[in-house]
Amino acid sequence: MNLSAFNSNQSQEVIELFTTVFSNSEGEKEGALIGKLVSELITTTDAQEILGFVATSQNKIIGCIFFSRLTFENNSNAFILSPVAVHTEHQGQGVGQQLITFGLEHLKENKVDLVFTYGDPKYYSKVGFTHVSEEHVKAPLTLTYPEGWLGQPLTGSTIKPISGASHCVKALSKQVYW
Ligand SMILES: CC(C)(COP(=O)(O)OP(=O)(O)OC[C@H]1O[C@@H](n2cnc3c(N)ncnc32)[C@H](O)[C@@H]1OP(=O)(O)O)[C@@H](O)C(=O)NCCC(=O)NCCS
Structure with missing residues (x-):
């Protein structure tokens, strides 16, 4: 398996991967929804606001992950991991954890x-995430499942409370994903 940065000429293959994987795990409707999310993330997000990585094996993409910018009023340098699929x-062979770790290393370098x-x-x-209370860091939209709001510091040892609202990129800014 090889890990590398996502290239826009891989867009169609990656959209198909997310659509198929989420259709298999959560049904066709969810597959179509996440395929559309990835398509929008790729096409509507400024290059400085998104980072993607792919896992390939025998010239086929077997996993993919995207990180996009999360903006705070205090200018914290933050990204959000979403979505990831293997x-x-x-699945169950460590590809997901390797993709996430690889992405986090690149974010640190950036x-x-x-x-x-x-x-x-x-x-x-x-892979290092712990629960984050919304009293400390606000999610960009209303959370259906607040226990699922997670974070990790890449510099420093803890996440300090951040006051004010957060904003995600346009593609993720739809209540259906939250
Ligand atoms: C979730 C996903 C990315 C994990 O990737 P993966 O390569 O299968 O996972 P890994 O092999 O790296 O990790 C496996 C470990 O995670 C656990 N795990 C895998 N998926 C899990 C899930 N949805 N919930 C809880 N634990 C999970 C396994 O039990 C295993 O635990 P172990 O190491 O103690 O045995 C992948 O299974 C997937 O694409 N699932 C469908 C889409 C999805 O749910 N994406 C995440 C939401 S954006």
Whole structure:
């Protein structure tokens, strides 16, 4: 398996990967929704506001992850991890954790201080995320499942409370994802 930065000429393959993986795990409707999210993320996000990485094996993309900027009033340098998918046949073999770790290393190199995500605490705790209270750091939209609001510091040892609202990129800024 090889890990590398996402290139826009991989867009179609990556959209298909997310659509198929989420259709298999959560049904066709969710697959179509996440495929559309990825398509919008790729096409509507400024280059400085998004980072993507792919895992390839035998010239096929078997995993993909995107991070996009989360903006705070105090100018904290933060990104949000969303979404990530590993090809159904390659799940449970460590690809997801390697992709996440690879992405976090690149964010660190790019001097990003904080990373957030919204997902299953059991899974994301394996790669350094812990629960973040909204009293300390506000999510950009209303959370259906507040326990799933997670973060980790890439510089420093803790996430200090950040006052005020946060804003995600346009593609993620829809209540259906939260
Ligand atoms: C979630 C996902 C990205 C994980 O990638 P992966 O390569 O399968 O996971 P890894 O092999 O790196 O990690 C496996 C570990 O995580 C656990 N795990 C995997 N998916 C999990 C989930 N949804 N919830 C909780 N734990 C999970 C496994 O039990 C395993 O634990 P172990 O190491 O103690 O045995 C992948 O399974 C996937 O694409 N799922 C469908 C889409 C999805 O739910 N994406 C995440 C939301 S954006």
